[in-house]
Amino acid sequence: MIYTLTLNPSIDYIINIEKFVPGGINLTKSEYKLPGGKGINVSQVLSNLHTPNTTLGFIGGFTGEFIKKSLDKKNINHDFIEVRGDTRINIKMKDSSSESEINGNSPEISEAALKNLKEKLGLLISGDTLVLSGSVPKSISPAVYKNIMTDLPEGVKVILDTKGEALLEGIKGRPYMIKPNNHELGDIFHVKLESLEDTIIYGKKLLDLGAQNIIVSMAGDGALLITPAASYVARAPKGKLVNSVGAGDSLVAGFTCGVYKGLDIVKAFKLGIACGSASAFSENLCTEIEVDRLLKEVKIEQIIDQP
């Protein structure tokens, strides 16, 4: 079984505005309220790909109820831990020139809620896959993902998508795959990554620190897959960017689905790219039809290492 974990879910309030006027009254052209948080997005895409999975995490209040009802409507299995306080609302605003985000804080996560999570994760068995996605609430240690990996039974494959300290700590748990974007990778080393060569050099430093493989996503420029044996670049299909929220999660979902079904790592990467781009080209997360169409357009090349 595939499990996803979102420690800090959200309702994503996605608004489109003609031209944002700071300090003025702005009217929306269109708006959507969607269940969000990275692991929850991964679960939604997995379900769109007809891949059974269960989504775990902390949820609370009226916003948490909205998320549960939305997932129920889509027949997505969830097994959340209820916490006091409201799950956050994240605003994603797009106007004619830019996309901006205002992300809220997580409610407080108690020791009892963490213990409950540990019990649930203790039920995973060899052959399961666990996707650990998103930011860590302030009330939890940034080492939480590493601690989860340390406690997992042998044979559970972990895919980790987070950033900053949680990522650096998490890498010590030797996840099978991590997926920073190029900005998140650069931030870790306080550099701006401007070429594929540099991105590979810094990506490999994360392999040295413990990650087994790494995908570095680069939005419309596609992504890099870096393994100990070889590196590959995927060029993203061309299309009209409609909503990039969840594109990275869709990449993670496609990759996870591929690996779980036994595809080799490069084919799973290709499926991930098709999912990421299909989501970027749609208002909501990708569907299987869109993914199948784009899969034919994804081009992957192996990068020959410079001596």
Ligand SMILES: Nc1ncnc2c1ncn2[C@@H]1O[C@H](COP(=O)(O)OP(=O)(O)OP(=O)(O)O)[C@@H](O)[C@H]1O
């Ligand atoms: N403008 C675009 N055109 C084509 N494909 C895109 C575009 N933006 C994103 N993608 C696809 O989605 C993948 C992930 O995108 P990105 O690097 O933006 O992830 P991210 O930063 O983790 O996103 P998020 O946090 O919003 O989910 C890319 O590797 C690419 O396949």
Ligand SMILES: O=P(O)(O)OC[C@@]1(O)O[C@H](CO)[C@@H](O)[C@@H]1O
């Ligand atoms: O604050 P985090 O956990 O890093 O990211 C949260 C978030 O931006 O990630 C998803 C898109 O990837 C959205 O659904 C959600 O609002």
